[in-house]
Amino acid sequence: xxxxxxxxxxxxxxxxxxxxxxxxxxxxxxxxxxxxxxxxxxxxxxxxxxxxxxxxxxxxxxxxxxxxxxxxxxxxxxxxxxxxxxxxxxxxxxxxxxxxxxxxxxxxxxxxxxxxxxxxxxxxxxxxxxxxxxxxxxxxxxxxxxxxxxxxxxxxxxxxxxxxxxxxxxxxxxxxxxxxxxxxxxxxxxxxxxxxxxxxxxxxxxxxxxxxxxxxxxxxxxxxxxxxxxxxxxxxxxxxxxxxxxxxxxxxxxxxxxxxxxxxxxxxxxxxxxxxxxxxxxxxxxxxxxxxxxxxxxxxxxxxxxxxxxxxxxxxxxxxxxxxxxxxxxxxxxxxxxxxxxxxxxxxxxxxxxxxxxxxxxxxxxxxxxxxxxxxxx
Amino acid sequence: xxxxxxxxxxxxxxxxxxxxxxxxxxxxxxxxxxxxxxxxxxxxxxxxxxxxxxxxxxxxxxxxxxxxxxxxx
Amino acid sequence: xxxxxxxxxxxxxxxxxxxxxxxxxxxxxxxxxxxxxxxxxxxxxxxxxxxxxxxxxxxxxxxxxxxxxxxxxxxxxxxxxxxxxxxxxxxxxxxxxxxxxxxxxxxxxxxxxxxxxxxxxxxxxxxxxxxxxxxxxxxxxxxxxxxxxxxxxxxxxxxxxxxxxxxxxxxxxxxxxxxxxxxxxxxxxxxxxxxxxxxxxxxxxxxxxxxxxxxxxxxxxxxxxxxxxxxxxxxxxxxxxxxxxxxxxxxxxxxxxxxxxxxxxxxxxxxxxxxxxxxxxxxxxxxxxxxxxxxxxxxxxxxxxxxxxxxxxxxxxxxxxxxxxxxxxxxxxxxxxxxxxxxxxxxxxxxxxxxxxxxxxxxxxxxxxxxxxxxxxxxx
Numbered sequence: 001x002x003x004x005x006x007x008x009x010x011x012x013x014x015x016x017x018x019x020x021x022x023x024x025x026x027x028x029x030x031x032x033x034x035x036x037x038x039x040x041x042x043x044x045x046x047x048x049x050x051x052x053x054x055x056x057x058x059x060x061x062x063x064x065x066x067x068x069x070x071x072x073x074x075x076x077x078x079x080x081x082x083x084x085x086x087x088x089x090x091x092x093x094x095x096x097x098x099x100x101x102x103x104x105x106x107x108x109x110x111x112x113x114x115x116x117x118x119x120x121x122x123x124x125x126x127x128x129x130x131x132x133x134x135x136x137x138x139x140x141x142x143x144x145x146x147x148x149x150x151x152x153x154x155x156x157x158x159x160x161x162x163x164x165x166x167x168x169x170x171x172x173x174x175x176x177x178x179x180x181x182x183x184x185x186x187x188x189x190x191x192x193x194x195x196x197x198x199x200x201x202x203x204x205x206x207x208x209x210x211x212x213x214x215x216x217x218x219x220x221x222x223x224x225x226x227x228x229x230x231x232x233x234x235x236x237x238x239x240x241x242x243x244x245x246x247x248x249x250x251x252x253x254x255x256x257x258x259x260x261x262x263x264x265x266x267x268x269x270x271x272x273x274x275x276x277x278x279x280x281x282x283x284x285x286x287x288x289x290x291x292x293x294x295x296x297x298x299x300x301x302x303x304x305x306x307x308x309x310x311x312x313x314x315x316x317x318x319x320x321x322x323x324x325x326x327x328x329x330x331x332x333x334x335x336x337x338x339x340x341x342x343x344x345x346x347x348x349x350x351x352x353x354x355x356x357x358x359x360x361x362x363x364x365x366x367x368x369x370x371x372x373x374x375x376x377x378x
Numbered sequence: 379x380x381x382x383x384x385x386x387x388x389x390x391x392x393x394x395x396x397x398x399x400x401x402x403x404x405x406x407x408x409x410x411x412x413x414x415x416x417x418x419x420x421x422x423x424x425x426x427x428x429x430x431x432x433x434x435x436x437x438x439x440x441x442x443x444x445x446x447x448x449x450x451x
Numbered sequence: 452x453x454x455x456x457x458x459x460x461x462x463x464x465x466x467x468x469x470x471x472x473x474x475x476x477x478x479x480x481x482x483x484x485x486x487x488x489x490x491x492x493x494x495x496x497x498x499x500x501x502x503x504x505x506x507x508x509x510x511x512x513x514x515x516x517x518x519x520x521x522x523x524x525x526x527x528x529x530x531x532x533x534x535x536x537x538x539x540x541x542x543x544x545x546x547x548x549x550x551x552x553x554x555x556x557x558x559x560x561x562x563x564x565x566x567x568x569x570x571x572x573x574x575x576x577x578x579x580x581x582x583x584x585x586x587x588x589x590x591x592x593x594x595x596x597x598x599x600x601x602x603x604x605x606x607x608x609x610x611x612x613x614x615x616x617x618x619x620x621x622x623x624x625x626x627x628x629x630x631x632x633x634x635x636x637x638x639x640x641x642x643x644x645x646x647x648x649x650x651x652x653x654x655x656x657x658x659x660x661x662x663x664x665x666x667x668x669x670x671x672x673x674x675x676x677x678x679x680x681x682x683x684x685x686x687x688x689x690x691x692x693x694x695x696x697x698x699x700x701x702x703x704x705x706x707x708x709x710x711x712x713x714x715x716x717x718x719x720x721x722x723x724x725x726x727x728x729x730x731x732x733x734x735x736x737x738x739x740x741x742x743x744x745x746x747x748x749x750x751x752x753x754x755x756x757x758x759x760x761x762x763x764x765x766x767x768x769x770x771x772x773x774x775x776x777x778x779x780x781x782x783x784x785x786x787x788x789x790x791x792x793x794x795x796x797x798x799x800x801x802x803x804x805x806x807x808x809x810x811x812x813x814x815x816x817x818x819x820x821x822x823x824x825x826x827x828x829x830x831x
Contacts, residue, residue, distance in 0.1 A: 090714075117558055117559055117560070117562065120704055120705075120714075121687075121691075121701060121704060121705055122704070122705055122707070122713075168705075170687045170691050170705060173690060173691055173694065174687065174688040174690045174691055177690040177694070178688070178690055333621055333624070334617065334620035334621045335620075335621075337621040337624045340621075340624075379565045379567060379568065380565065380567035380568075380571075380764075380767065383567055383568055383571050384571070384760075384764060387571060387574075387575070387760055391756060391757065391760070395753060395756060399753070406746075406748065407748050407750060407753060407754065410746060410748070410754065410757075411753070411754070411756075411757050414757035414758065414760075414761050415757055415760075417761055418757070418760050418761055418764045421761075421764040421765060421767075421768075422567070422764060425567060425764075425767050425768070430768070431765075431768040433768050433769050433770065434543055434546075434769070435769055435770055435775070435779050435783075438543075438783060438787050439779065439783045441787075442783050442786040442787050445786075446786050448782075448786070
């Protein structure tokens with residue numbers, strides 16, 4: 001009798017538990033974009049995976065839902081007016097902010113994402129370099145079914161180019177709240193491939209606080225990665241010169257490691273960045289470039305000089321924007337806490353005049369499959 | 379909701395515990411037991427009517443901040 | 452009613468799980484930021500001292516729990532009074548823990564489920580465990596403990612790629628003060644909370660060494676908390692740690708290997724709920740014993756059931772919101788617990804030393820004189 005009562009009670013009370021959700025009724029959110037419309041409302045465009053046909057077609061179909069609201073959460077909930085089942089947010093991977101939203105401050109938008117229990121902290125934020133972020137979902141992804149998935153895969157592909165940066169929301173929070181470090185997010189834009197519109201990652205967006213202040217292009221992003229020890233691979237194109245002949249030699253980065261050292265001397269902070277790059281020579285466009293020690297050492301020297309110049313130019317540019325995206329401030333805080341206590345209050349000014357010394361050490365480990373250059377016979 | 383839950387639980391407890399206790403005529407524990415059960419049901423009722431019941435957390439917070447001179451939010 | 456006994460190993464495992472308990476929900480203090488590991492080590496050092504006191508009390512009067520001891524040491528009236536205060540503490544912390552669990556479950560997943568349902572059905576589990584008795588709980592914990600440890604360590608190890616130990620720098624940037632403040636918090640919650648085991652001490656095997664139980668439990672539990680704290684900091688930095696309501700749970704959300712091994716926070720949630728469940732059970736066990744002592748009822752098991760449900764039902768009224776709950780646990784509890792975790796045990800210890808010395812004298816003088824109430828502890 002008792003067991004019976006308990007079982008009946010259990011069947012009603014424990015199994016469904018008010019939050020019961022059936023997987024095939026869920027509409028999974030994969031990514032969404034945020035725009036600001038004229039009357040100050042948020043306009044979100046949500047890319048969803050429609051699970052209703054998932055079984056028959058093998059792959060879920062993408063469907064775009066658009067909705068508008070006074071706040072982010074309001075806009076998200078208003079999507080229920082357009083779409084029958086409630087959206088399920090735990091699988092969202094990308095959030096694309098329009099340039100305007102980013103300029104006005106992204107925190108208002110991301111607060112909801114960080115706070116809500118359903119969304120996760122490993123969402124990738126992007127800034128759309130263009131007018132309306134919703135345009136992004138009108139493109140055709142090339143390899144994946146959904147734009148958001150394609151975006152995520154492209155980010156993870158950064159180890160082949162080092163021309164973008166993998167950023168997750170919790171890192172954004174850490175950089176935003178941390179002292180002496182500023183937020184960066186990958187930028188995304190629309191290009192045409194074979195007549196079809198598709199997405200392209202184009203560098204980084206630089207923030208000061210939570211407001212967008214500028215962009216870096218793809219090459220600058222690569223140097224940014226060098227300066228922050230984020231390089232996993234990619235190429236180094238050297239404008240080389242050998243015995244009067246000019247041409248480009250491309251080195252493939254096998255791995256790279258960056259060491260930082262903050263120094264304090266004569267009331268002045270300086271930072272030394274030592275970059276060790278192991279490369280292989282994979283593409284030589286100088287005729288009869290010999291594989292002698294001399295020639296290789298010469299190439300290394302030229303690569304070093306070029307890398308140093310490029311990174312220095314980047315740092316100068318960022319110092320003009322005055323946003324410490326490299327995290328030099330937090331480096332000082334970690335290595336010279338006493339100095340930071342004094343200088344950290346006025347870091348904006350100190351960052352502008354910060355001396356950064358870059359010591360690149362490019363090594364050429366091998367020359368791929370060829371021992372020597374291909375020579376043209378007569 | 380809480381009221382219904384407490385009623386279900388109390389009903390189960392009466393069957394499991396109180397009836398045997400009554401049969402064994404263990405009066406002391408029987409009355410203490412029923413007193414607590416009644417209390418639970420009353421709590422359930424109060425929760426459903428949104429009545430506030432004094433909770434020990436605010437007074438303890440005030441006490442601690444008084445004794446140790448702390449400023450606690 | 453025959454005496455229940457848990458052996459030394461079970462006691463250690465129970466205590467370790469107890470220590471792991473609520474530290475895994477609300478996390479450890481948030482003032483010291485990246486220096487939390489220093490705070491933990493200081494707290495462990497402090498806890499080893501007070502735990503030596505607890506162990507000594509148990510060692511002096513093996514087979515007796517705190518309530519019998521109070522009766523014996525302070526006499527009827529004063530003993531009852533101290534027991535009353537202590538029982539209140541057990542009740543209050545038990546309330547808190549049930550509320551922690553239900554709030555945690557409600558926030559992380561079951562947001563549409565009424566909280567009372569979660570709380571009351573946590574109560575069902577606890578009540579059932581208590582009716583089965585401490586032996587069953589001991590056996591249950593020794594089955595689950597390896598699972599918890601293996602999963603936790605696996606989680607920490609697979610995330611090793613994502614760690615950035617640079618986040619632990621700079622050391623002691625804000626000075627020693629916030630670290631000490633956090634150390635005090637960790638000392639009170641969870642290490643010195645093991646004072647509850649004085650209420651269970653009657654069930655320890657007589658030949659087991661309480662010093663060993665406390666020390667090993669402190670070591671394993673402390674290392675586990677250390678691992679958890681360092682993992683949290685190295686994964687997402689002190690900023691995120693102090694921002695999040697339930698940091699250890701959020702860390703598990705971030706951990707992933709590639710695309711195939713991710714979203715494992717539910718495993719972590721299960722661990723958390725398991726550990727906290729053990730902790731509440733221990734508290735409720737002691738509380739039931741305290742009440743049965745105060746009301747002079749031998750059968751604590753039957754009494755425990757309504758007590759547990761009463762606690763679960765009352766926990767709904769404990770806090771207005773979760774924010775206050777977390778703040779109370781981190782800021783108020785350490786101070787609130789001082790009388791129960793330090794003063795009462797110290798009093799009991801001093802009285803116990805005197806009593807033990809006197810007992811020795813009287814027994815050597817007069818072999819036939821038996822110390823009164825030595826049988827009281829037999830009923831566990």
